Amino acid sequence: MLWQIAILIIAIAFLGLVVFTIPALLQIRDAAKEFEFTLKETRETLAKVREITEKAEEGIDKGKRTVERLDKALTSIDQTIGASTLKTMTKPISAILDILPVVISASKIYKKFKRR
Numbered sequence: 001m002l003w004q005i006a007i008l009i010i011a012i013a014f015l016g017l018v019v020f021t022i023p024a025l026l027q028i029r030d031a032a033k034e035f036e037f038t039l040k041e042t043r044e045t046l047a048k049v050r051e052i053t054e055k056a057e058e059g060i061d062k063g064k065r066t067v068e069r070l071d072k073a074l075t076s077i078d079q080t081i082g083a084s085t086l087k088t089m090t091k092p093i094s095a096i097l098d099i100l101p102v103v104i105s106a107s108k109i110y111k112k113f114k115r116r
Helices: 002-115
Strands: none
Touching: none
16 A cells, blocks of 8 residues: 555656646747747848948948049149149249238228228
8 A cells, every 4th residue: 555655646746747847848849939030030130241241341342442543543643743833833822821911901991981
């Protein structure tokens, strides 16, 4: 009779274990499905990010080449024009800047006489 009680207790314990294990296993299965879905979305997003990154890299490379060509062109123009042209342009600008205060003063005097 003692061994029957022992078997009954073991059976009840096993039944309790199964009853509490089944919901846990179902929850693990649901979590695994969600993880699989999330992983799929992550892979798709990563593929899009890689594509965007590649396009950005191509754009940066193209911009870099354009800047290098522009730098070469400006250097060539600078060498072609030379410093003599800059000196030639500086003289008229300097003369205009020398005359500017006189023009401003004349303008102020004209405004005063115009008000009267």
